[in-house]
Amino acid sequence: MPGKRSSRKQIQHFCCPYCDRRLWRAGSTKHFLFYTEAAQIRQYVNVSHKSAALLASQGAYVDRNSWIEEFFCGEHGKLWLKLNRNPAGQLTSQIATSKDWQQSTQTINPEVPNPSVSEYSYRMSRAPSGRLSYCRR
Template identity: 60%
Template sequence: MPGKRSNRKNVPRFYCPYCERRLWRLGSPKYFLFYTGALEIQRNVANMPRQSAVELAAKGVYVDNNAWIEEFLCGEHGKLWMKLCRKPDSKLNVSLATSHDWQKTTRTIHPETPNPSVGEFTYRMSRQASTKLIYSRD
């Protein structure tokens, strides 16, 4: 019985919310979500009692290691950012990442806003098409 102990069948598969085709992981880093208030911690972390949430909020920012944003690739729709949440039964809940989710992630800049360290002129020049770069043989 070859493959009896194989975990290959247990690999999670993710599907595009638009076309239901399989999504592929791009190997991007996981951007974990964080919560600051006791109510926010209790609402977003599974099975968290109110007293424990108050204690965690008193310590400062709580980084949830069971919720993160990761980049995936759909053959039809291109790159998608998905929010993954690990449930207590170790199953993953997958949804599209919203702008609110991006505001609650660690080490990230929102992908729809320009990089603050890039100047306005450089950003504008990188976004426009230039006819000077087209080479034609006449």
């Protein structure tokens, strides 16, 4: 009977690019990449020039085979990786760049502070406090 075998062995594990330890998925959403120009679509999606032009004329093309996802390393903390699925179904990973963040859906650039937060609040949230506060009873 087909489908009775466990597919647990097919799960792919990723390693930290800095220390080669195993990375753990943080459970974040997948932020898929999109492309607006025919040249980008042709380069990253591997379609013909004619198909790329057609897809570009319809608007932004969301690539469901490339996304940014959050991972956790025990030594380096939170890492954002760009994952690519090849036609064979294997995933390749690399560190997400600022260019990848600009082409991702439903995201803001994590390197730029939130514009709705004042400069004073941002600076104070990053500064170490001079004293520890605790509650006395």
